[in-house]
Amino acid sequence: MGPAADRGQETTGIEVAEAFKNVIKSKTVLITGVSPKSLGESTALAIARHRPAKLILASRTESKLQQVADGIAQVDSSLEVELIVINLSSQADIHDAAGKVRALTDRLDILINNAAVVTSARGETTEGIELQFGTNHVGHHLLTSLLMPLLLAGAEASGEPGTTRIVNVSSLGYRLSPIRFHDYNFEGKPVPPEEEPPAGIPSHMKPDAAAGRPYYAFTAYGQSKTANMLHAVALKEKLSCKGIQAFAVHPGSIWTDLSRNLSEEDLKIIEGTSTFWKDQDQGCATTIAAAFDPDLCGAKQAFLSDCHLEDVAEYAKDSVIAEKLWQLSEELTGESAKL
Known part of the structure; x- marks a missing residue:
């Protein structure tokens, strides 16, 4: 494909991976949320074409992981692929899975935090x-945090600052909510105005404790996607000096198995949110650009959409808010990253 300026909403992951094939070669890559008909699958398949040293695929269901691994074997039967079963809604399970990853490799070059859940x-x-x-x-x-020693080892071994990367798959759905520090659990606690959904969000698309609706699916999803972005901001600030870059990406509007837990009413809302729907290959393009584009080694911004850096609302990029979320996350996990 042509220069970066030519990349846009129709660009495919296969095209981006081809452009950066020399960067992908010999990298050890871990991707979460890998299952058939997912962005994790398309991301893994595009990367697998270009001789990474190792692909570590992580997801909840071993049989689904195996289906993707079988597809990769058709691309390159000699490629080393490791499968890790992980349930990201269980911290004990995350600890167990991280231990298995550490037993498989002494370094990570690329960590793609792709897994997600959305539920009505x-x-x-x-x-x-x-x-x-x-x-x-x-x-x-x-x-x-648990894989940080492997990422730091990857950065030290590469000798090329900024090529070791952490990529969080976020969404422009972040626009639906900042972090609700006073009620992140949606228990109906009062929150200050700056933690409410931004102006312009319809009243029926907001939590309303007084009306007996302390939880709303898309506000909760928006909060989680804002958190993905702020996590990247904090990682960038903490790790740039150690040779590691971090980004959050919007994959675009795309139908995947992610929507399987939404009600018919919520599915109809999503149907009206975009005029351009990407296929799976187009949906992984920005993730692959964030992971491998050499031009991003010194980037100050943390968010990409359609393969390009893009500015975002202040509540999703403010370093003070990012640090506040970091501290909350460490409290909720009882784990401090060894930086």
Whole structure:
């Protein structure tokens, strides 16, 4: 494909991976949320074409992981692929999975935090954290912290600052909510105006404790996606000096198995949110650009959409808010990253 300026909403992951094939070669890559008909699958398949040293695929269901591994074998049967079963809504399970990763490799070059859940009904993680925040952000925060020694080893071994990367798959759905520090669990506690959904969000798309609706699915999803972005901001500030870059990405509007737990009413809302729907290959393009584009080695911004850096609302990029979320995440996990 042509220069970076030519990349846009129709660019495919296969095209981006081809452009950066020399960067992908010999990298050890871990991707969460890998299952058939998912962005994790398309991301793994595009990377697998270009001789990474090792692909570590992580997801909840071993049989689904194996289906993706079988597809990769058709691309390159000699490629080393490792499968890790992980439930990101259980911190004990995350600790167990991280231990298995450490037994497989002494370094990580690329960590792609791709897994996510969206659900119309309020749920909780094993630890009692609201399910979308607890899985999409807190689970990935913990996993990233536990794998930090491998990422630091990758950065030291590469000798090329900024090529070791952490990529969080976020969404422009972040626009639906900042972090609700006073009620991140959606228990109906009062929150200050700056933690409410931004102006312009319809009243029927907001929590309303007074009306007996302390939880709303898309507000919870928006909070978790804002958290993915702030996590990248904090990682960038803490790790740039150690040769590690961090980004959050918007994959675009795309139908995947992610929507399987939404009600018919919520599915109809999503149907009206975009005029351009990407396929799976187009949906992984920005993730692959964030992971491998050499031009991003010194980038100050943390968010990409359609393969390009993009500015975002202040509540999703403010370093003070990012640090506040970091501290909350460490409290919720009882784990401090060894930086």
